[in-house]
Amino acid sequence: xxxxxxxxxxxxxxxxxxxxxxxxxxxxxxxxxxxxxxxxxxxxxxxxxxxxxxxxxxxxxxxxxxxxxxxxxxxxxxxxxxxxxxxxxxxxxxxxxxxxxxxxxxxxxxxxxxxxxxxxxxxxxxxxxxxxxxxxxxxxxxxxxxxxxxxxxxxxxxxxxxxxxxxxxxxxxxxxxxxxxxxxxxxxxxxxxxxxxxxxxxxx
Amino acid sequence: xxxxxxxxxxxxxxxxxxxxxxxxxxxxxxxxxxxxxxxxxxxxxxxxxxxxxxxxxxxxxxxxxxxxxxxxxxxxxxxxxxxxxxxxxxxxxxxxxxxxxxxxxxxxxxxxxxxxxxxxxxxxxxxxxxxxxxxxxxxxxxxxxxxxxxxxxxxxxxxxxxxxxxxxxxxxxxxxxxxxxxxxxxxxxxxxxxxxxxxxxxxxxxxxxxxxxxxxxxxxxxxxxxxxxxxxxxxxxxxxxxxxxxxxxxxxxxxxxxxxxxxxxxxxxxxxxxxxxxxxxxxxxxxxxxxxxxxxxxxxxxxxxxxxxxxxxxxxxxxxxxxxxxxxxxxxxxxxxxxxxxxxxxxxxxxxxxxxxxxxxxxxxxxxxxxxxxxxxxxxxxxxx
Numbered sequence: 001x002x003x004x005x006x007x008x009x010x011x012x013x014x015x016x017x018x019x020x021x022x023x024x025x026x027x028x029x030x031x032x033x034x035x036x037x038x039x040x041x042x043x044x045x046x047x048x049x050x051x052x053x054x055x056x057x058x059x060x061x062x063x064x065x066x067x068x069x070x071x072x073x074x075x076x077x078x079x080x081x082x083x084x085x086x087x088x089x090x091x092x093x094x095x096x097x098x099x100x101x102x103x104x105x106x107x108x109x110x111x112x113x114x115x116x117x118x119x120x121x122x123x124x125x126x127x128x129x130x131x132x133x134x135x136x137x138x139x140x141x142x143x144x145x146x147x148x149x150x151x152x153x154x155x156x157x158x159x160x161x162x163x164x165x166x167x168x169x170x171x172x173x174x175x176x177x178x179x180x181x182x183x184x185x186x187x188x189x190x191x192x193x194x195x196x197x198x199x200x201x202x203x204x
Numbered sequence: 205x206x207x208x209x210x211x212x213x214x215x216x217x218x219x220x221x222x223x224x225x226x227x228x229x230x231x232x233x234x235x236x237x238x239x240x241x242x243x244x245x246x247x248x249x250x251x252x253x254x255x256x257x258x259x260x261x262x263x264x265x266x267x268x269x270x271x272x273x274x275x276x277x278x279x280x281x282x283x284x285x286x287x288x289x290x291x292x293x294x295x296x297x298x299x300x301x302x303x304x305x306x307x308x309x310x311x312x313x314x315x316x317x318x319x320x321x322x323x324x325x326x327x328x329x330x331x332x333x334x335x336x337x338x339x340x341x342x343x344x345x346x347x348x349x350x351x352x353x354x355x356x357x358x359x360x361x362x363x364x365x366x367x368x369x370x371x372x373x374x375x376x377x378x379x380x381x382x383x384x385x386x387x388x389x390x391x392x393x394x395x396x397x398x399x400x401x402x403x404x405x406x407x408x409x410x411x412x413x414x415x416x417x418x419x420x421x422x423x424x425x426x427x428x429x430x431x432x433x434x435x436x437x438x439x440x441x442x443x444x445x446x447x448x449x450x451x452x453x454x455x456x457x458x459x460x461x462x463x464x465x466x467x468x469x470x471x472x473x474x475x476x477x478x479x480x481x482x483x484x485x486x487x488x489x490x491x492x493x494x495x496x497x498x499x500x501x502x503x504x505x506x507x508x509x510x511x512x513x514x515x516x517x518x519x520x521x522x523x524x525x526x527x528x529x530x531x532x533x534x535x536x537x538x539x540x541x542x543x544x545x546x547x548x549x550x551x552x553x554x555x556x557x558x559x560x561x562x563x564x565x566x567x568x569x570x571x572x573x574x575x576x577x578x579x580x581x582x583x584x585x586x587x588x589x
Contacts, residue, residue, distance in 0.1 A: 162569065162571075165572040165574075166377050168571065173371040173375035173376075174370075174371025174372065176327075176371075179369060187369060191366070194383075194564070195378070195386075195561065195565045196565070198552070198555065201553065201554025202548075202551050
């Protein structure tokens with residue numbers, strides 16, 4: 001139990017997908033102009049994360065891994081389909097995003113319009129594929145995968161909402177013309193990353 | 205005074221519109237208004253008149269910083285002579301420290317103000333007084349042995365990327381002085397940790413005494429908290445550390461000035477101390493009994509006295525620009541700083557001092573805290589209506 005809790009804290013703060021790995025930067029920078037939309041996208045990312053990563057875990061353990069197909073017939077025990085993991089992971093994610101898109105369009109059309117192209121683009125949000133690949137690489141078991149995907153999602157959510165809050169506050173700042181928009185967002189991200197360095201080195 | 209006035213008046217036409225150095229007008233303006241009260245009336249739409257303007261605010265903060273600065277200078281000399289086992293009087297200690305600290309302060313001001321002047325000239329606005337405080341805060345957060353080029357680098361970095369890029373004083377979201385400190389801490393770890401806290405320039409015919417140890421209290425605290433010096437020594441500041449941070453007493457004088465003049469928020473200072481104390485108590489409760497030397501056993505109030513906690517809480521956390529702006533948000537902001545400082549000190553062996561990083565992190569969180577407070581307020585009022 002304590003192990004899972006520390007994994008959660010670790011994946012939210014210490015190994016934040018944005019500030020420690022720089023995954024999912026495109027939507028992080030593009031959808032962080034307003035807190036409301038950032039909040040919506042963050043929730044969508046959390047949802048897709050906790051849906052796809054455990055699903056990918058099941059696919060990995062029962063279809064792709066070395067000897068994973070042995071449950072069908074013992075003669076398949078020597079088959080190793082790991083090379084298919086990229087393509088299967090990304091199709092799972094694409095399917096899940098379709099689901100989210102339908103839900104968001106149905107229930108909050110305003111958010112759907114505000115997110116625009118970035119909602120379907122969650123499919124290619126590197127933080128989501130990254131989480132699945134971390135799961136594979138670090139050989140997490142099922143409960144660890146669940147906790148890790150939740151933590152990674154919350155980490156992304158936290159980062160994007162924080163950036164949006166800062167950018168809303170900086171609306172009245174006299175930022176030099178060439179730096180407005182993406183330029184200053186990059187610099188803010190760097191400075192935030194420096195503050196988040198305070199977590200690196202925490203032993204859990 | 206008349207003499208200076210005459211000089212300023214004689215060169216003034218060159219900086220006016222159409223003059224030879226028209227482009228340098230902001231630099232001239234800064235110098236003139238620094239020396240004399242401007243004789244012009246306001247033009248334009250806003251006619252707010254207040255005795256407290258930015259210049260006076262900044263000067264008040266500097267006055268509040270003077271006790272820590274003077275004590276810091278004395279302590280530099282005291283620690284130096286202590287390391288060599290020499291007897292030295294009050295003035296000897298002070299003068300030794302004075303000549304060590306003065307170059308750091310001068311370099312910090314020169315580098316930072318240089319950037320400010322360039323930006324003011326290029327962008328055509330007047331030079332803001334914001335750097336006066338930052339320029340003094342940076343040296344006070346550094347160890348006395350810091351190379352001067354690093355001070356200049358940090359001052360330029362924090363003025364450029366921490367402030368000017370957002371449009372200058374009052375428009376940044378992180379405390380520039382802390383940013384400078386953190387920049388040096390991460391970029392040059394070898395110069396910012398280890399045996400650097402006491403100036404060990406050689407003394408004729410003297411050797412370093414055996415009892416000398418380069419470790420600060422925070423390092424001692426991590427290995428064995430029972431070896432910490434007495435609470436009194438840490439309160440008055442007879443310990444090693446960055447120039448301005450050692451004396452809690454001097455910081456409290458500064459806190460008194462800031463609170464009495466209404467420039468620093470008492471809510472932030474009080475909640476910082478409260479947050480650290482509560483977190484200390486919680487950790488005392490959770491501390492493992494079989495490890496009596498573990499840092500979790502440290503009495504909670506020790507966290508107030510160790511390292512730069514008081515300095516950070518009084519001078520850094522209260523920065524009105526980067527702190528939370530709402531009144532309720534200030535309580536949350538301060539409590540989180542205090543609590544997080546203690547967590548970092550105890551659980552993060554990589555960074556013995558948690559104050560700097562926890563304030564920077566809360567600078568990042570402050571806009572979100574404000575947003576949540578305001579949204580909740582709006583919801584409550586809507587319900588009432």
